[in-house]
Amino acid sequence: MNQTKELGTESIGKLLLKFSIPAITGMIVSALYNIVDRIYIGHIKGVGSFALSGLAITFPISVIIMAFGMLVGIGASAVISIKLGEKDKNTADDILGNALILITIISLVIGILGVLFLNKLLILFGASKSSIPYAKAYIQIILMGSVFQNIGFGINNIIRAEGNPKMAMLTMVFGAVINIILDPILIFGFNMGIEGAAIATVISQAFNTLWVLKYFTFKNSGSILKLNKANLKLNKHIIKQIFAIGMAPFSMQIASSLVIILYNKGLYSYGGDLAIAAMGILNSISMLVFMPIFGISQGIQPIIGYNYGAKLYPRVLKVLKLAITLGTCIVTIGFIAVQLFAKPLISVFVGNNPALINLGARGLRIDLIFLPILGFQILGASYFQAINEAKISMILSILRQVIVLIPLILILPLFFKLDGLWLSQPCADIIASALTAFFLYKSIEGLKEKSIGNKEIEEKLSKQ
Numbered sequence: 001m002n003q004t005k006e007l008g009t010e011s012i013g014k015l016l017l018k019f020s021i022p023a024i025t026g027m028i029v030s031a032l033y034n035i036v037d038r039i040y041i042g043h044i045k046g047v048g049s050f051a052l053s054g055l056a057i058t059f060p061i062s063v064i065i066m067a068f069g070m071l072v073g074i075g076a077s078a079v080i081s082i083k084l085g086e087k088d089k090n091t092a093d094d095i096l097g098n099a100l101i102l103i104t105i106i107s108l109v110i111g112i113l114g115v116l117f118l119n120k121l122l123i124l125f126g127a128s129k130s131s132i133p134y135a136k137a138y139i140q141i142i143l144m145g146s147v148f149q150n151i152g153f154g155i156n157n158i159i160r161a162e163g164n165p166k167m168a169m170l171t172m173v174f175g176a177v178i179n180i181i182l183d184p185i186l187i188f189g190f191n192m193g194i195e196g197a198a199i200a201t202v203i204s205q206a207f208n209t210l211w212v213l214k215y216f217t218f219k220n221s222g223s224i225l226k227l228n229k230a231n232l233k234l235n236k237h238i239i240k241q242i243f244a245i246g247m248a249p250f251s252m253q254i255a256s257s258l259v260i261i262l263y264n265k266g267l268y269s270y271g272g273d274l275a276i277a278a279m280g281i282l283n284s285i286s287m288l289v290f291m292p293i294f295g296i297s298q299g300i301q302p303i304i305g306y307n308y309g310a311k312l313y314p315r316v317l318k319v320l321k322l323a324i325t326l327g328t329c330i331v332t333i334g335f336i337a338v339q340l341f342a343k344p345l346i347s348v349f350v351g352n353n354p355a356l357i358n359l360g361a362r363g364l365r366i367d368l369i370f371l372p373i374l375g376f377q378i379l380g381a382s383y384f385q386a387i388n389e390a391k392i393s394m395i396l397s398i399l400r401q402v403i404v405l406i407p408l409i410l411i412l413p414l415f416f417k418l419d420g421l422w423l424s425q426p427c428a429d430i431i432a433s434a435l436t437a438f439f440l441y442k443s444i445e446g447l448k449e450k451s452i453g454n455k456e457i458e459e460k461l462s463k464q
Contacts, residue, residue: 012315028292035284049350051134052281053128055138056276060261072154075242079241079388084163089224092225142201162225175211252401255398262409267279292330304386317444324376338364377400389443
């Protein structure tokens with residue numbers, strides 16, 4: 001249990017670096033799955049822009065698949081962090097087993113239903129006659145391999161939760177490197193086009209799954225938690241706990257999928273397949289900017305969860321403050337880069353396509369205009385998730401993506417056309433950040449009150 005004990009004793013700065021840097025690396029590498037696919041697909045001669053549009057149409061389906069991985073993986077990892085803080089390893093083992101069974105069953109169901117209703121889904125999501133062949137060719141392969149995506153990604157969160165962020169990072173790096181190597185070989189070498197990109201992704205995710213399962217089953221793997229027959233039985237109480245916490249990131253992902261669908265329909269109305277392709281590229285670049293913040297978010301989960309479970313509230317506050325400071329610095333740097341180098345960034349994905357480059361650059365600059373405040377908003381929602389305040393976390397997560405954003409997507413284009421779509425997200429960002437600040441203030445004041453006069457906490461801190 002030494003790996004978890006340090007969560008309550010090591011200096012906050014060292015812990016944040018130890019857990020966040022591997023998580024950031026892992027998240028950036030994870031983002032490369034979609035980004036590398038888009039770069040190669042965008043350079044397929046004669047069909048690049050239509051293929052990119054098709055890939056953008058499938059993105060909501062990929063997001064939905066990942067949503068279920070997050071529902072179980074993040075929910076289980078948060079509960080495990082708290083249980084380890086309470087020194088309850090047996091329950092933590094049971095949560096791991098339940099998470100694996102749940103994620104496998106859910107992923108198989110999603111894959112089967114997705115393939116059966118694929119044509120209807122793609123039309124519903126806004127595919128045009130030009131883009132639907134590419135969309136179908138790519139996403140049906142991804143759906144068939146969805147179980148690998150969710151086990152590799154979802155259960156990997158638990159590796160981080162038990163105090164081994166480096167191994168969690170290596171899992172993501174391992175899969176991404178395989179994907180990057182296979183992409184050009186299958187797409188261009190074997191002339192498989194967009195199907196080659198999908199096959200490369202599924203193969204790399206299958207390797208991730210084997211890696212994760214090996215870690216939790218082999219005796220000398222270094223894991224604290226172990227998978228065995230006894231904990232592979234579903235438990236209603238554990239499932240409720242997992243779903244209660246995992247519902248916030250799950251809801252955010254599902255909402256994100258709905259938003260992308262609405263965006264795609266609006267984009268096609270005001271700019272055709274070219275505008276949809278531009279949004280696909282914009283999402284890839286945004287992903288690169290946000291992944292470090294999501295990495296910090298994942299990094300602080302076990303630290304906050306453990307210390308909250310151990311009632312070391314001053315340490316919880318220190319982690320939150322430092323994480324928000326670091327996150328704000330990162331998104332500010334990203335904001336500067338996006339505003340100054342929008343066109344070069346877009347051109348990486350499409351080569352020489354002036355119309356798409358100009359359209360994408362304008363959208364990118366407008367969409368991320370309030371980027372400097374988003375580190376605070378995302379990390380604030382993650383904090384409530386880590387302390388088991390699932391309802392608040394869910395409200396803050398879906399506020400930016402649903403409650404405010406969807407009406408703006410529907411209303412602003414009526415006045416500003418395509419620019420109205422680009423403006424929707426930054427307007428929602430302002431409102432969501434204000435509400436996050438309100439909830440954070442109330443929670444922080446509550447933790448300060450709990451800390452005052454608590455001799456047990458003071459004694460623990462004095463020994464550090």
